[in-house]
Structures are given as structure tokens and as C-alpha cells.
Amino acid sequence: MKIFFRFYHPCWWVLILLAAILRIAVPDAFKTSGFVINLASTVLLFKLATLIHECGHLLVAKMCGAIPKRMILGIGYEIFRTHVHGVRVVINSLPVGGQAWADFANKDFTKWKFGAYVAGGVIFNVLVACIVYLSFGFNPYFLTGSSGIDIPSAIIATNMFGVISLIPFYTKSYGSRGATDGMILLKLLFDFKGEFRKHASTIDIHEAVECYERRDYDKAYTIFQQYHETFPSDTTSLLNMASIHIRRGEIDEALNILQALEKDVHTQRFKGYREYFYSGMASIYLIKNDIDVAFHYASLALKESPRSNYIWVIYGAVLIEKGDVKNGMRWLFKIMDFEYPNPLAVGASMYLMVAFHQRGDMRSRELHLNFVKRNIGLLDADGRIILTRNLEKIGEPAMIGNM
Numbered sequence: 064m065k066i067f068f069r070f071y072h073p074c075w076w077v078l079i080l081l082a083a084i085l086r087i088a089v090p091d092a093f094k095t096s097g098f099v100i101n102l103a104s105t106v107l108l109f110k111l112a113t114l115i116h117e118c119g120h121l122l123v124a125k126m127c128g129a130i131p132k133r134m135i136l137g138i139g140y141e142i143f144r145t146h147v148h149g150v151r152v153v154i155n156s157l158p159v160g161g162q163a164w165a166d167f168a169n170k171d172f173t174k175w176k177f178g179a180y181v182a183g184g185v186i187f188n189v190l191v192a193c194i195v196y197l198s199f200g201f202n203p204y205f206l207t208g209s210s211g212i213d214i215p216s217a218i219i220a221t222n223m224f225g226v227i228s229l230i231p232f233y234t235k236s237y238g239s240r241g242a243t244d245g246m247i248l249l250k251l252l253f254d255f256k257g258e259f260r261k262h263a264s265t266i267d268i269h270e271a272v273e274c275y276e277r278r279d280y281d282k283a284y285t286i287f288q289q290y291h292e293t294f295p296s297d298t299t300s301l302l303n304m305a306s307i308h309i310r311r312g313e314i315d316e317a318l319n320i321l322q323a324l325e326k327d328v329h330t331q332r333f334k335g336y337r338e339y340f341y342s343g344m345a346s347i348y349l350i351k352n353d354i355d356v357a358f359h360y361a362s363l364a365l366k367e368s369p370r371s372n373y374i375w376v377i378y379g380a381v382l383i384e385k386g387d388v389k390n391g392m393r394w395l396f397k398i399m400d401f402e403y404p405n406p407l408a409v410g411a412s413m414y415l416m417v418a419f420h421q422r423g424d425m426r427s428r429e430l431h432l433n434f435v436k437r438n439i440g441l442l443d444a445d446g447r448i449i450l451t452r453n454l455e456k457i458g459e460p461a462m463i464g465n466m
Contacts, residue, residue: 066143070158075103097208105217112221117163119187124165127176132269133164142403164269181247188225195219280307302339312444318347338368345377354384372398376407380414388418404438413453420457
């Protein structure tokens with residue numbers, strides 16, 4: 064239930080309830096209550112339209128002979144995951160947008176099949192809108208509430224909004240960058256930079272992501288390495304390989320990969336990926352305890368992606384290391400979530416316990432220390448290195464836990 068309300072915030076349901084009560088108690092408030100209910104319903108139905116859109120991608124992919132693999136709802140850090148008919152469904156902390164992945168690695172793979180898969184989300188949004196329109200019609204002024212409560216018109220409007228994804232551009236939100244369906248179709252049509260060849264590759268990059276998320280780093284690294292050997296100009300595979308080295312505590316190996324890339328960081332090749340390079344370098348130098356260099360790269364990362372939760376943690380940690388405790392805490396508080404423990408929240412708590420210790424707030428120090436203890440299993444080798452150092456700062460013994 065709490066996952067449901069995370070995605071469909073209770074405030075909108077409260078508004079609908081209050082508007083319904085107003086409608087019954089004050090008949091003259093017919094228009095006002097209709098406006099409130101239609102507005103709140105539209106906001107909630109946007110989430111349903113997103114679900115329809117992502118399901119549309121996967122259903123069309125299956126019709127074209129592909130294997131539906133993964134659906135992501137929202138952005139930010141993960142709060143829930145499950146399997147539904149073989150599809151990995153992931154719900155993230157911020158209920159904005161979504162993604163769908165399917166495996167087209169087979170000999171019958173064609174541009175037209177992949178194009179249909181990319182357009183599948185919009186196709187299903189339009190299909191739902193048409194069915195509702197033929198059944199109930201559409202009032203373009205439904206939001207005003209002048210015609211009363213009009214849920215069908217809200218369904219049509221929210222689903223037709225999905226057509227915007229056919230406009231070719233790149234989106235960037237909270238550190239996540241991606242191409243719209245229209246941009247992917249445009250690149251596919253002209254085969255920019257061998258885009259079709261990448262999708263037709265038998266290398267299952269989706270499996271690499273799954274392995275990375277379940278911390279099977281050896282297998283993920285092997286797949287990313289194969290992908291890089293096949294597509295040597297691809298930047299993301301090298302960045303992921305460096306990230307795996309960092310998580311395994313292999314700091315010098317990660318540094319070697321990123322230093323080799325640094326000469327190209329301002330080129331078109333790195334457009335949209337610079338924040339990952341800068342945040343990786345900041346993480347390395349934070350672990351090495353070279354705080355001035357870490358601050359340099361963390362600042363560049365924040366400039367490139369000012370709404371990335373991951374970068375907030377690094378930047379806040381570096382500020383505390385530099386002695387700017389107040390501002391460091393401000394950045395770390397942004398991503399604290401005691402309700403849904405995750406690696407970013409544990410990383411933030413590792414520095415917040417130091418900050419509160421320095422301020423003499425022992426109660427808050429213990430709160431974050433205990434949170435880290437309860438969730439120590441979420442830390443990788445890089446986090447354990449920093450945790451050991453931070454525990455020494457507050458006079459606590461090193462932890463031995465499920466790591």
C-alpha cells in the first residue's frame with residue numbers, strides 16, 4: 064500500500080474526497096468541486112497513462128518476436144522490484160516517466176520491428192484514447208468543471224499527451240538522460256553512428272544492467288567489456304566498467320580507465336555523459352582522501368547534472384570533508400529516506416553521523432549510525448572503505464556485518 068501511495072500521492076486522494084464532500088454539502092459548489100476532482104484525477108491518470116505507454120512498448124515488442132525484459136516506472140533510486148510474466152518491474156522513488164526494454168537479439172531482427180517497438184507506447188496510448196472517445200466522447204473544457212465530473216475526458220487527455228514522446232529530443236531529469244521515442248526513431252531511420260547495429264547486437268546489455276544491479280559485478284564487467292570490444296567508440300561501456308572497479312574497491316583500475324577518457328570529455332562523444340565521468344572521478348579521489356581534487360570533480364559533476372541524487376551525496380560528502388558541514392548536510396538531507404533504505408541513503412548517513420558528531424548532536428549521530436548498522440549490507444567495497452574511515456572519526460569500532 065505504501066508503494067501505491069508513493070506513486071499516487073495521498074494529497075490528491077484527499078483533494079478528491081474533500082471535493083466530493085463539498086459537492087454533497089454545498090450544491091452551489093458544483094463547478095468548483097468538478098474542477099478539483101477533474102484536476103486531481105488528471106494528475107493521477109498521468110501515472111496510469113505512463114503505465115499504459117510502457118506496457119505498449121513491451122506488448123508490441125512481444126508481437127514482433129522480441130523478449131520483453133524490463134519496465135521502469137519513475138526516476139531516482141529504486142524502492143521496489145518484482146517479476147511479472149518474466150518482466151522485471153522496477154519502481155523508483157520519484158513517480159515521473161518510465162522506460163521499457165526488450166531483447167531483439169535474433170536473426171529476424173529488422174529496423175521495422177524495432178521501430179514498431181519504439182512506437183508501441185504511443186500506439187497503445189492513442190488506442191486507449193480512441194476507445195474511450197468512441198465510448199464517451201471528449202469535452203476539451205473538462206478541467207473547468209462546468210460540465211461536472213468527466214473522468215473519460217481526463218483519460219483521453221492524459222493518454223494523448225503521450226504523443227509528445229514522438230518529438231525528437233533528449234530528456235534529462237534528476238541525473239537521468241534519455242532519448243524520446245521520436246529521437247530513437249529518427250536515429251533509427253538514418254542509422255546515426257550505427258545505432259541499428261548496436262540494437263541488433265547479440266550482446267545482451269540489459270543483462271549487464273541486471274547483473275550490475277544485483278551486484279554480480281564479474282558477469283556485468285564481462286558483458287560491458289564485450290560490448291566495448293564490439294563498439295569501441297561507445298563511451299557508456301567504459302564508464303560502467305570504471306564504476307564496477309570503484310564498487311569493488313579497485314580504485315587504481317577505475318582511475319586508469321577514466322584518465323584515458325579525460326582527453327575526450329569535452330567532445331561531442333561525451334555529450335550527456337560528462338556527469339558520470341566527473342562523479343566517477345570525484346568518488347575515486349574521495350576514497351583516496353584527496354579532498355581538493357574530489358571537490359573539483361564533484362563541482363563539475365553538479366554543474367553538469369544539478370538534480371542527480373548520486374551527485375548530491377558525493378558533493379555533500381566532499382563539503383563535510385572540507386569542513387563546510389552546514390552546506391554538506393543540506394545536500395545530504397535531500398536524499399535521506401529512512402522508509403526505503405538504499406545505498407545512497409546509507410552513504411549520506413555515513414557522513415551525516417560524522418557531521419552530527421562534530422556538532423555534538425549525539426542523538427542524531429546515533430540515529431544515522433544505527434541506520435548504517437541496520438543497512439550495512441547495501442554497501443560495496445568502496446562504501447566500506449569510507450565507512451571505516453568515518454567510524455574512526457567518531458570513535459566507533461569498525462563494523463562487521465552482512466557485506
